Amino acid sequence: MARPPTNGKGSGMPLEIAQRVDAQGLSCPMPIVKTAQAVKLMVSGQLLEVLATDAGSSKDFAAWCKTTGNELVESSVEGGVYRFVLRRK
Amino acid sequence: MTAVAEPAMPIVDEPIAAPAPQPAAVPYHEHEAKPRDVLIICYSGELEKVWATIILASTAGAMGVKTRVFATFWGLQPFVKDSRRITGQNWMQKMMSFMQRPGISHRKLSKMNFLGMGPWMMGSLARKYNVASPKDLLAMAQELGVEFLPCQMTMDMYGLKPEDMIEGMAEPVGAATVIGLMAEGSAPLFI
Numbered sequence: 001m002a003r004p005p006t007n008g009k010g011s012g013m014p015l016e017i018a019q020r021v022d023a024q025g026l027s028c029p030m031p032i033v034k035t036a037q038a039v040k041l042m043v044s045g046q047l048l049e050v051l052a053t054d055a056g057s058s059k060d061f062a063a064w065c066k067t068t069g070n071e072l073v074e075s076s077v078e079g080g081v082y083r084f085v086l087r088r089k
Numbered sequence: 090m091t092a093v094a095e096p097a098m099p100i101v102d103e104p105i106a107a108p109a110p111q112p113a114a115v116p117y118h119e120h121e122a123k124p125r126d127v128l129i130i131c132y133s134g135e136l137e138k139v140w141a142t143i144i145l146a147s148t149a150g151a152m153g154v155k156t157r158v159f160a161t162f163w164g165l166q167p168f169v170k171d172s173r174r175i176t177g178q179n180w181m182q183k184m185m186s187f188m189q190r191p192g193i194s195h196r197k198l199s200k201m202n203f204l205g206m207g208p209w210m211m212g213s214l215a216r217k218y219n220v221a222s223p224k225d226l227l228a229m230a231q232e233l234g235v236e237f238l239p240c241q242m243t244m245d246m247y248g249l250k251p252e253d254m255i256e257g258m259a260e261p262v263g264a265a266t267v268i269g270l271m272a273e274g275s276a277p278l279f280i
Contacts (some may be wrong), residue, residue: 029148036151
């Protein structure tokens with residue numbers, strides 16, 4: 001299991017994940033589409049965790065965050081599983 | 090002299106300024122400019138091109154970009170209800186729909202169609218690799234706010250009525266609307 005996300009200040013305080021999207025096994029553009037659908041139901045400041053196996057997703061999620069203005073808090077890959085933590089704008 | 094001189098604040102009494110709090114994380118979003126609208130002209134009715142149109146449209150919708158799809162000529166056929174077999178008013182329009190069945194689930198490939206074997210293989214491969222079908226992606230694109238604008242001229246030419254079209258289509262429009270959107274800065278894409 002991946003480690004919990006921190007607040008980025010090195011304090012090691014885990015942040016609370018409000019919503020999860022499991023897009024493992026799904027191809028483009030489903031991880032992004034499912035993420036957008038999930039984010040719509042969240043409130044500003046909440047965190048979303050996304051798991052994906054699509055190899056294009058690390059670039060795609062960075063682009064999605066840049067265009068939509070949501071914050072990419074964490075982006076990692078472990079054993080072919082991409083994990084993203086996003087903060088809703 | 091009536092003005093009362095304010096006593097100068099002794100410097101020693103001034104509180105030591107605390108370091109300004111750092112933002113939790115630097116926002117990734119560097120520009121606040123509104124992204125351009127996207128306008129996809131869906132001109133072709135073949136499976137591979139309709140698929141590309143719908144993948145790009147649903148992604149653009151998911152990215153919060155205002156997205157419109159103008160469905161015209163062969164590209165209007167995917168937006169007829171799957172359940173409609175024969176459409177049109179006169180024999181030529183009916184013949185057209187007989188030769189090429191309308192509906193998003195009845196698309197043919199432009200190359201290697203092989204009497205439907207090509208699309209069937211595409212469909213099996215898509216299912217194997219978890220690629221969403223055009224029909225599912227179309228529903229998601231609509232959910233994400235993508236607007237689908239049917240071409241009025243094509244509807245007249247094929248004898249299509251609003252009730253032949255899928256739910257949630259926008260009002261039919263013409264070429265001037267499309268050019269107007271482009272002139273206003275929509276990023277155009279012709280598929």
